[in-house]
Amino acid sequence: MIITFLGTGTSHGIPVIGCDCDCCTSSDTRNQRFRTSIVVESSDGKQVLVDTSPEFRLQAIKYKIKKPKCVLLTHSHADHLHGLDDLRIFAHTFTPCSSNNPEKIKPLKIFANKNTVKDVKSRFSYVFKKTQLGGGKPLLKLIPCEEFSEKNPLKIGNLEIIPIPMYHGKLKVSGWMFKDKNTKNSFAYLTDCSFIPESSLELVKNCTYIVLDALREKIHTTHFNFEQAMEFVSKTESKEIYFTHISHETTHEEIIQIIKELKVKFSIEDKNINPAWDGLVLSI
Ligand SMILES: [Zn+2]
Numbered sequence: 001m002i003i004t005f006l007g008t009g010t011s012h013g014i015p016v017i018g019c020d021c022d023c024c025t026s027s028d029t030r031n032q033r034f035r036t037s038i039v040v041e042s043s044d045g046k047q048v049l050v051d052t053s054p055e056f057r058l059q060a061i062k063y064k065i066k067k068p069k070c071v072l073l074t075h076s077h078a079d080h081l082h083g084l085d086d087l088r089i090f091a092h093t094f095t096p097c098s099s100n101n102p103e104k105i106k107p108l109k110i111f112a113n114k115n116t117v118k119d120v121k122s123r124f125s126y127v128f129k130k131t132q133l134g135g136g137k138p139l140l141k142l143i144p145c146e147e148f149s150e151k152n153p154l155k156i157g158n159l160e161i162i163p164i165p166m167y168h169g170k171l172k173v174s175g176w177m178f179k180d181k182n183t184k185n186s187f188a189y190l191t192d193c194s195f196i197p198e199s200s201l202e203l204v205k206n207c208t209y210i211v212l213d214a215l216r217e218k219i220h221t222t223h224f225n226f227e228q229a230m231e232f233v234s235k236t237e238s239k240e241i242y243f244t245h246i247s248h249e250t251t252h253e254e255i256i257q258i259i260k261e262l263k264v265k266f267s268i269e270d271k272n273i274n275p276a277w278d279g280l281v282l283s284i
């Protein structure tokens with residue numbers, strides 16, 4: 001399984017428009033963050049995209065995304081969703097170049113929880129309405145993810161995927177857990193959360209890698225801060241952890257220092273915990 005971080009920044013991205021703080025003006029490229037998204041590739045070469053950020057087109061070009069087998073959405077906030085229209089290159093309702101090609105265009109499957117499916121249908125209503133040809137739009141099939149579980153995972157190539165229920169303030173969102181049948185490694189992607197129920201902790205606590213929302217030092221109503229993220233990490237057996245959805249209030253180097261201190265506080269010096277950065281690739 002290969003995981004590529006397409007973006008690791010909070011909703012504004014970094015640099016923040018008009019901001020001249022140390023982080024936003026840093027020349028360290030790890031302090032330049034697109035909105036949060038990843039792509040996961042199975043050991044048999046199948047790509048799964050998680051979220052379509054507003055920078056999705058730029059991310060897809062930069063990180064050479066070819067054709068994902070499906071898309072998983074964590075929730076419907078703009079920073080995770082508003083690049084959705086650019087999926088049309090993978091599933092277009094009108095393709096003049098293929099008019100001599102008998103291959104039928106198939107809809108691209110999008111998996112998300114029920115409230116996210118509802119929001120996508122209203123936010124992108126034109127995608128799901130019958131209209132005349134032209135003014136291209138993606139051909140998408142929205143599928144509620146609640147039917148998938150440990151016993152009945154979503155299967156994409158060698159990947160077995162299950163949604164992980166979490167709370168982002170009061171909003172129910174989906175983390176996603178991936179297991180590769182071939183390598184036996186597992187990976188949990190848990191962004192945009194301020195509370196992870198015990199039943200969800202049970203599902204992810206033995207993952208080889210965990211990627212977790214960790215916004216900033218100060219407390220926040222809908223995101224884990226660094227300390228809350230560390231507390232969650234301390235309840236897991238995972239040894240390899242990356243933080244994502246990071247704000248401009250701390251630079252990459254500053255976060256590394258904060259993590260060092262918090263590792264002592266939670267007695268988890270044996271774990272490898274780092275802030276992620278755009279372009280980071282994990283081969284597990
Ligand atoms: Zn977000």
Ligand SMILES: [Zn+2]
Nearest residue numbers: 019021024248
């Ligand atoms: Zn800034």
Ligand SMILES: [Zn+2]
Nearest residue numbers: 075077168192
């Ligand atoms: Zn959010």
